[in-house]
Structure formats: C-alpha cells, structure tokens
Amino acid sequence: MTPLARLAAAVSLLAELEAAPRRPADAVANDFFRARRYIGGGDRRAVSERAWTVVRERLRLDWHLARAGARPTARLLLAAHMLLVEGGRLPGVDAAFSGEGYAEPRLTPEERRVLAQLEGQPLIHPEMDEATRLNLPGWAMDGLRSRFGEALPQAAAAMETGAPLDLRVNLLRTTREAAAKALAAEGIATEPTAFSPWGLRVADRRPILNTRAFQDGLVEIQDEGSQLIALLADARPGMKVADYCAGAAGKTLAMAATMANRGRIAALDVSAPRLTGAAKRLRRAGVDNAETHLLEAGDRWVKRRAGNYDRVLVDAPCTGTGTWRRNPDARLRTTGEDYAELITKQRAILDKAASLVRPGGKLIYATCSVLPGEDEEQVRDFLDTHADFEAVPLAQAWAEAGMDGTPPGEGAHMALAPHSHGTDGFFAAVLRRRS
Numbered sequence: 001m002t003p004l005a006r007l008a009a010a011v012s013l014l015a016e017l018e019a020a021p022r023r024p025a026d027a028v029a030n031d032f033f034r035a036r037r038y039i040g041g042g043d044r045r046a047v048s049e050r051a052w053t054v055v056r057e058r059l060r061l062d063w064h065l066a067r068a069g070a071r072p073t074a075r076l077l078l079a080a081h082m083l084l085v086e087g088g089r090l091p092g093v094d095a096a097f098s099g100e101g102y103a104e105p106r107l108t109p110e111e112r113r114v115l116a117q118l119e120g121q122p123l124i125h126p127e128m129d130e131a132t133r134l135n136l137p138g139w140a141m142d143g144l145r146s147r148f149g150e151a152l153p154q155a156a157a158a159m160e161t162g163a164p165l166d167l168r169v170n171l172l173r174t175t176r177e178a179a180a181k182a183l184a185a186e187g188i189a190t191e192p193t194a195f196s197p198w199g200l201r202v203a204d205r206r207p208i209l210n211t212r213a214f215q216d217g218l219v220e221i222q223d224e225g226s227q228l229i230a231l232l233a234d235a236r237p238g239m240k241v242a243d244y245c246a247g248a249a250g251k252t253l254a255m256a257a258t259m260a261n262r263g264r265i266a267a268l269d270v271s272a273p274r275l276t277g278a279a280k281r282l283r284r285a286g287v288d289n290a291e292t293h294l295l296e297a298g299d300r301w302v303k304r305r306a307g308n309y310d311r312v313l314v315d316a317p318c319t320g321t322g323t324w325r326r327n328p329d330a331r332l333r334t335t336g337e338d339y340a341e342l343i344t345k346q347r348a349i350l351d352k353a354a355s356l357v358r359p360g361g362k363l364i365y366a367t368c369s370v371l372p373g374e375d376e377e378q379v380r381d382f383l384d385t386h387a388d389f390e391a392v393p394l395a396q397a398w399a400e401a402g403m404d405g406t407p408p409g410e411g412a413h414m415a416l417a418p419h420s421h422g423t424d425g426f427f428a429a430v431l432r433r434r435s
C-alpha cells in the first residue's frame with residue numbers, strides 16, 4: 001500500500017470505530033481486517049497504529065473540532081491529528097487527501113475552513129478544561145480527584161504511556177529463574193517484577209505468543225497487579241476456592257498454582273464464551289483441580305453451596321479505569337451511566353458471592369478500577385450491611401499470604417496505579433467472615 005492508501009484505510013477504520021462506539025476497538029479492528037484480507041501484515045500494523053494514535057488523543061481532538069464548530073468525522077479527526085499531534089501544516093494535509101488512486105478524496109471547502117483554524121494551535125490548549133487537558137472523561141473526574149488528589153496530573157500522564165508486558169510464571173511447571181532462562185534462550189529478555197514473586201517483565205514488550213516457553217505453559221500473560229490480587233487471595237493446597245467472576249481464568253490459574261493443584265477451585269461466570277476460553281487455558285497450564293460453571297438465571301448452584309468455601313474471589317466487572325493505558329478506547333466507550341450501573345451490579349454480585357464464604361474464610365473483592373465508588377466505597381457499604389464480615393488490613397493480608405516485607409500500598413486495602421506502582425490500576429480488599 002502507498003502511504004496515502006494507508007491513510008485512507010486508517011480513515012475507513014476510524015469510521016467503523018465511530019459507527020460502533022460501544023464495541024471494544026480491537027474487536028472492530030479485527031472484523032475490519034478480516035473483511036480486507038488483501039491488506040498485508042506490515043500495512044495492517046501501519047493502518048492500526050495510525051488509527052490508535054487518533055483514538056489515544058480523541059478527547060483533545062474532539063475539543064479542538066468542537067471549538068471550530070465541526071463534528072468529529074473520521075476524516076477530520078485524522079487530519080486534525082496530523083496538524084495538532086504530528087506538527088503538520090495544511091498544505092501537507094491537502095497533499096495527503098489528494099483524491100488520486102487509493103488516497104482519500106480531496107478536502108471539502110468546509111473541512112479546509114475547520115482545519116485552517118486548527119493549524120498552528122497547541123494540542124493542549126490553555127482554554128481547555130482540566131479533564132480534556134489531562135485526557136480524561138468528565139464523568140470520572142470526581143472519582144479520579146478523590147483517588148489521586150494532587151498527584152492527578154502524574155497519574156493521568158502515566159495512563160497515557162504504553163503498558164509493560166508482564167508474565168506470571170506457572171509454578172506448576174517451572175520456577176521463575178528457569179522460566180526466565182528458557183525465555184532468554186529464545187531471545188526474550190525479562191526482569192523479575194518488583195512485587196509479585198511469580199512475575200517477569202518483558203523487555204521492550206517483545207511478543208511471546210510464539211515462544212516455546214509460552215506454548216508449553218511455562219508462563220501466562222498477566223499484569224503484575226492482577227498477580228497480586230491472586231496472591232492476596234491466599235489460596236492454599238487442599239482448600240475450596242470459588243473464583244466468582246472468573247472470566248478467562250487469569251486468577252483461577254494463579255490460584256491453582258498457589259494451591260499446588262490440590263483442593264478444588266470453581267471458576268464461575270455468566271459468560272459461556274469466557275468460560276470456554278478459561279477451560280482451554282486451564283488445560284494448557286496443566287491445572288486439574290479447577291472446574292468451570294456457568295451461572296444462569298434461576299441457578300441454585302450458589303444457594304446449595306452456601307457457607308462452603310474457604311476463599312471466594314470476586315474480580316468484579318468494573319469501568320476498567322485502571323487499564324486505560326492498555327485500552328485507550330475504553331475511556332471513550334464508558335459513560336457515567338455505565339459507572340452507576342456497575343456499582344449496582346457489583347453490590348449484587350458481592351452480596352451473592354459472600355454467601356459462599358465459610359465462617360473464618362476470606363472474601364476478596366477486586367476491580368481493575370481506580371474509582372473509589374467501585375472500590376473502597378463499595379467495600380464500606382458491604383461491611384455496613386454484613387456485620388459478619390470484617391476487613392483484614394493489607395499488611396496483615398500480605399503476611400497471611402506468606403509474603404515478606406512491605407506490601408505495595410498502605411492502609412486497609414491495596415490500591416495500585418500506573419504512576420505509583422508501574423502496574424495497571426487495581427484495587428483489592430480482603431474481608432474475613434467472622435467465625
């Protein structure tokens with residue numbers, strides 16, 4: 001593809017993203033390229049990268065276009081990106097929208113009028129409101145201010161950087177040292193993670209899916225913060241454990257390892273496709289103490305097992321604000337209404353999952369959000385209405401999980417963030433059911 005044809009393809013991809021604002025961007029992109037198999041690997045990467053750079057700056061580009069009285073069309077967004085982010089000038093944009101061959105049609109007079117207003121403006125404009133300046137959606141600002149206080153600008157900047165690639169070593173198959181050696185032999189350099197005793201951080205985010213080490217199940221891709229949640233669950237050999245929102249089983253796998261494959265784990269979820277994926281991953285990792293169960297309306301599975309579980313992990317569906325550096329489109333997709341609905345949903349899930357915990361057992365509530373409304377406030381509301389549960393302070397939960405030294409964070413619960421811990425943003429609270 002010529003550079004101008006790539007640009008035109010990026011405009012088409014952006015238009016498809018625009019037409020499906022509620023779908024994850026990578027799913028839309030997969031469909032886009034599947035329908036255009038003639039686009040080869042290198043072109044595909046170039047087209048996606050171009051579209052992602054626009055998505056990453058979307059809130060600020062929208063602001064500039066609105067100020068110039070324009071709607072954010074795919075063409076204008078891309079052209080605005082060329083001017084405001086890449087430092088281009090209008091004649092360069094005109095040349096890129098040449099109308100020749102596979103290039104985009106020429107700019108209309110109205111598009112040129114809008115773009116002329118943007119030319120030479122700084123991307124971060126002095127008249128911008130704080131949320132747009134920090135590349136954050138307005139609905140999340142109260143929560144983010146309350147979480148980060150004066151560190152909000154640093155926290156927001158860290159949410160704009162790329163996320164590292166972390167691996168969890170599968171202790172059922174190997175040790176951290178041996179896994180690092182096996183990866184190094186395949187040209188993948190890693191560093192041990194700062195907090196997780198099972199983690200390796202891959203240098204330069206080199207792809208690992210085709211390595212022998214990955215295919216043999218020696219390592220799994222899992223952010224260090226996510227590993228720490230599984231660690232705080234303190235699941236031990238012989239226990240009965242429920243992973244209530246198991247999804248693709250990221251944490252089930254980690255807990256199976258701390259249980260040395262002994263005892264039972266029930267991986268529960270309301271999504272059949274996720275549980276199918278989970279079962280596949282469990283097999284590849286050599287886990288044989290876990291079973292999956294699909295939770296359906298009217299299901300009596302939970303009722304029948306009330307008070308039976310030593311550990312219940314609730315990795316609740318949430319806004320995902322902690323993963324914005326990884327999924328830049330998520331900050332555009334989620335709304336204030338979603339946030340409110342999720343809080344209600346989390347409360348119901350927590351309530352139901354709590355009934356599984358045996359006296360003396362632990363309930364671990366976790367999210368990949370940094371918003372107190374779905375984190376500390378959710379836990380506070382739960383404790384207010386469940387007198388039979390008490391919070392286990394983080395330092396104690398860390399020690400009970402067999403960890404030396406100080407845990408990441410202080411206070412009652414674990415709250416991680418990219419700027420302070422180098423992990424995604426995660427929250428975890430350990431609650432104990434009184435005996």
Ligand SMILES: C[S@@+](CC[C@H](N)C(=O)[O-])C[C@H]1O[C@@H](n2cnc3c(N)ncnc32)[C@H](O)[C@@H]1O
Nearest residue numbers: 245246247248249250251269270271315316317
């Ligand atoms: C944050 S994801 C879990 C990720 C997973 N624990 C992992 O580590 O890979 C939240 C999961 O909750 C599930 N979920 C949503 N509503 C639920 C409900 N009412 N009961 C149980 N699971 C639910 C979703 O299908 C999703 O898989």
